Structures are given as structure tokens and as C-alpha cells.
Amino acid sequence: MVAGLDTVAPIERQSVAEQVAKKLMELVRTGSLKPGDQLPPERELAQILQVSRPSVREALRGLQILGVVKMRQGGGVYVTALEASDLLAPLQFLLELNAPTVDALHEARILVEGTIAGLAAERIDAASRTRLHALLAVQRGLLRDPVGFRVSDMEFHRVIYTASGNPFLERVGGSFFVLGMEYRRIASETPGVLERSFADHEAILAALDARDAVAASEAMRRHMTSVYETTLAAMEKVR
Structure with a gap:
């Protein structure tokens, strides 16, 4: 083994859900998705991103915990107002x-x-x-x-x-x-x-x-x- 490589942490593989969450976060960061915007339905979002619906569902759940998106009664996922109280x-x-x-x-x-x-x-x-x-x-x-x-x-x-x-x-x-x-x-x-x-x-x-x-x-x-x-x-x- 090359000297020093035994101390290097292994490269972590990102799950599909993590990749989906990062793509959505990038859309928010660049302003492509703005506060109050409704995201496409889960099925459509999965087709657009070419991933499974469970991966989309997991990504949205994580973004909801982070305060980036919220689920409204009656259906629909929306970008939050991105206020400090939500994100923090x-x-x-x-x-x-x-x-x-x-x-x-x-x-x-x-x-x-x-x-x-x-x-x-x-x-x-x-x-x-x-x-x-x-x-x-x-x-x-x-x-x-x-x-x-x-x-x-x-x-x-x-x-x-x-x-x-x-x-x-x-x-x-x-x-x-x-x-x-x-x-x-x-x-x-x-x-x-x-x-x-x-x-x-x-x-x-x-x-x-x-x-x-x-x-x-x-x-x-x-x-x-x-x-x-x-x-x-x-x-x-x-x-």
C-alpha cells in the first residue's frame, strides 16, 4: 500500500436521494425555484430527474426537515419563504x-x-x-x-x-x-x-x-x- 493512503478516509458515495436534494437546492440557490413556487408532482419530478419515486420522496422529506420545502394540506410541495426561522x-x-x-x-x-x-x-x-x-x-x-x-x-x-x-x-x-x-x-x-x-x-x-x-x-x-x-x-x- 502506498504510504499515507491508509489514513485517507474512503470516498463516500452519495445516495440518489442526496443527489436529488442537492439538485433541488441548487435550483433554489440560483433562483430557478423561488419562495412560494410549487414543485412538480412526485411522479413528474421522478421522470424529469430520471430517478425512482422513493428517491424523490426521501429527498423531499429531507428538504422539508431542513425547512427548504413544505407540504401543504391537500397536496403539493412548495418552496418555503426561506426565512431564517425556517432554515435554522x-x-x-x-x-x-x-x-x-x-x-x-x-x-x-x-x-x-x-x-x-x-x-x-x-x-x-x-x-x-x-x-x-x-x-x-x-x-x-x-x-x-x-x-x-x-x-x-x-x-x-x-x-x-x-x-x-x-x-x-x-x-x-x-x-x-x-x-x-x-x-x-x-x-x-x-x-x-x-x-x-x-x-x-x-x-x-x-x-x-x-x-x-x-x-x-x-x-x-x-x-x-x-x-x-x-x-x-x-x-x-x-x-
Whole structure:
């Protein structure tokens, strides 16, 4: 045997179902299949791809688990809206099962959201600032309503992501937010946590109003640290 080949992993053969799934994913990636598009019936799809119906069925089942397609009542397979909440559901499930990864998630959020807030301070427009002030006014009345506050919290951060003017950071920030939602749900039920988040939001908005990138970035990082600390404390209580 040639030296070193004994340590090389064998080449893995892809199943037909995996090949079908990859072809469909490529169609989505290139825009040939768009959100809301209905896929051909299983039989027709099998004929087009020259594979068996069971292989198509297995591929579609896998893509459904990944949040790329969904089965609608009454028949039909459709491309999802491809929102972060759909595509990150499997990873969110893994995070729920592996709580220590919350450390890495919040480390990433501190870095990304701090940068986003700094850019937003420089680029935010009047309409976005008006929207954020309106959201804070709503949040003030939701300090005893964890569900309502979480909804407004998501919108507050979404507006800031968009205000950064960077679509890539906007998508990454939104994805991280979705991944942290389950942990945040636990924390938001704890007395005093919503008040702490609201105070953080006020500080962030003050920095955005002042167009102070450094202050906005620091305020957002403090907020992320607060989220991390209160989340860990809440998780300890439910163990």
C-alpha cells in the first residue's frame, strides 16, 4: 500500500436521494425555484430527474426537515419563504439539546450585533429612528407581557439590522437572533429581565439618535452581555 493512503478516509458515495436534494437546492440557490413556487408532482419530478419515486420522496422529506420545502394540506410541495426561522430550525433544535453552545452563540452575537449597531448609528434614517421610538413606547407597556415583549424585541433588532445598510450583516444578525429565541423565552419569564432589556434598548436608541457609532456599539455589546447573563441564570433554574 502506498504510504499515507491508509489514513485517507474512503470516498463516500452519495445516495440518489442526496443527489436529488442537492439538485433541488441548487435550483433554489440560483433562483430557478423561488419562495412560494410549487414543485412538480412526485411522479413528474421522478421522470424529469430520471430517478425512482422513493428517491424523490426521501429527498423531499429531507428538504422539508431542513425547512427548504413544505407540504401543504391537500397536496403539493412548495418552496418555503426561506426565512431564517425556517432554515435554522434544525440548528435551533441542536442548540436546545446542547446548552453549552449558548456560550459560543452569544460570543458571536456580541461581535456581530456590536458591529451592526455601530454601522446603524452612522447610516440610520429618520424613518427608522421614528420606528424605534414607537417600538420603545410599546415596550414600556409590555414589561409584564413576556410574549408581547419578545415580539417587539425582534422587531427592534430587525430595524437596527436593516439600518446598518449591510444586507449580509442583516441576514447574519437575524439568524443569530432566531437561534437564541428559545433561550430568550426562558429568560423573559424571569422577573426583572424585561426591565433590564428595556433599559438597554433605551441606551442603544440614545446612541443611534446621537449618531455615535462607538456608543451604539458599546451599548449593544452591553445588551448582548446582559442577554447572555440573564439567559444563563434562567437556564440554571430549570435544570
